[in-house]
Amino acid sequence: MISRVPDDLSPVFDALANDHRREIIRALALQPQSISQLASLRGMSLPAIHKHVRVLENAAMVRRRKIGRTNFLALERAPLRRLTRWVEQFHPWWGIEAESLETYAAYLSKEPEMTQESS
Amino acid sequence: MISRVPDDLSPVFDALANDHRREIIRALALQPQSISQLASLRGMSLPAIHKHVRVLENAAMVRRRKIGRTNFLALERAPLRRLTRWVEQFHPWWGIEAESLETYAAYLSKEPEMTQESS
DNA sequence: TCTATGGTTAACCTCAAGGTTAAGTATGAT
DNA sequence: ATCATACTTAACCTTGAGGTTAACCATAGA
Numbered sequence: 001m002i003s004r005v006p007d008d009l010s011p012v013f014d015a016l017a018n019d020h021r022r023e024i025i026r027a028l029a030l031q032p033q034s035i036s037q038l039a040s041l042r043g044m045s046l047p048a049i050h051k052h053v054r055v056l057e058n059a060a061m062v063r064r065r066k067i068g069r070t071n072f073l074a075l076e077r078a079p080l081r082r083l084t085r086w087v088e089q090f091h092p093w094w095g096i097e098a099e100s101l102e103t104y105a106a107y108l109s110k111e112p113e114m115t116q117e118s119s
Numbered sequence: 120m121i122s123r124v125p126d127d128l129s130p131v132f133d134a135l136a137n138d139h140r141r142e143i144i145r146a147l148a149l150q151p152q153s154i155s156q157l158a159s160l161r162g163m164s165l166p167a168i169h170k171h172v173r174v175l176e177n178a179a180m181v182r183r184r185k186i187g188r189t190n191f192l193a194l195e196r197a198p199l200r201r202l203t204r205w206v207e208q209f210h211p212w213w214g215i216e217a218e219s220l221e222t223y224a225a226y227l228s229k230e231p232e233m234t235q236e237s238s
Numbered sequence: 239t240c241t242a243t244g245g246t247t248a249a250c251c252t253c254a255a256g257g258t259t260a261a262g263t264a265t266g267a268t
Numbered sequence: 269a270t271c272a273t274a275c276t277t278a279a280c281c282t283t284g285a286g287g288t289t290a291a292c293c294a295t296a297g298a
Contacts, residue, residue, distance in 0.1 A: 007141070009135075009141070010136055010137060010138060010141075013132050013133075013135040013136035013137075013141075014132075014133075014136035016128075016132040016136075017129055017132035017133035017135075017136050018129060018132075018285095018286090019129060020286095022126070022128070022129075022132075022205075026208075029209055029212045034244080034245095035244075035245065036243085036244060036245080044287090045287080045288070045289085046244080046245065046246085047245090047246080047247085047287085047288080047289085048286070048287060048288080050245070050246065050247090051285085051286070051287085052286085055285090066245095068244090068294095068295065068296065069243070069244045069245070069294060069295045069296070070243090070244065070245090070295095071244080071245070075212075077209075077213055080206060080209055081213075083206060084203075084206050086141075087199060087202060087203050087206070089145075090148055090196075090199055093148045093194075094196055094200075137255095137256090139256095153274080153275095154274075154275065155273085155274060155275075163257090164257080164258070164259085165274080165275065165276085166257085166258080166259085166275090166276080166277085167256070167257060167258080169275075169276070169277090170255085170256070170257085171256090174255090185275095187264095187265065187266065187274090188264060188265045188266065188273065188274045188275070189265095189273090189274065189275085190274080190275070
């Protein structure tokens, strides 16, 4: 159910942990864009966008193709899929009707290996 | 299809952009744990784990209840759900059979508002 | 060949992440 | 009252994120 394999998703989550980059992702989902376009879209300097694009590339979320002097960026689906799969491992857990803290007193009584000295 | 509302997901993605914290999340999905338990589980110092827990709390991904001197942590489902919803906005995009770069030449020919000087 | 456009790189700044050790607080046990 | 446990906080360190400006390469067009 919940694997212990190192998932290597840190770069992806990290790439998405930024408003600018999430907006870039969404812009690219609608249509490939050049770096300059993204810069003007977000009202940022070219070097700033360039760094964000690098972060996205390091997470393999984006691919580029150069046409003339223009770099067109397009979204990759694989990382978002992996992210989806990661979240899905919790769906069985969502299945149990635990309202988090509401039922965790029940957990405590049911799980004696929890270091809870009897008061 | 793709909303422009500020989603406020940065703290969640940021919280997940760390191997330790993702492991903590998974451990908590199995069963609530105390801070000391998490520390020994991950082989980290107590202050280090404490900081990670704070990050998770700031993202509202975790709730705590103090019993005696022990702090039990339990997972919150809401942030993971919001994250799921965010990723789901791309599902229609996955529907179109765009192999990312493979079809983006087609995009170029179909989208004249793209700043592409005719070569 | 010159010039404008698109992007990259370098140098710098500020701030925060993530770890440490050491000291402080809260509560349970003796 | 004292001692151990379970944190918490403070002080510190190193590294990297995210922005800037300025200078540099690459290519298209006149």
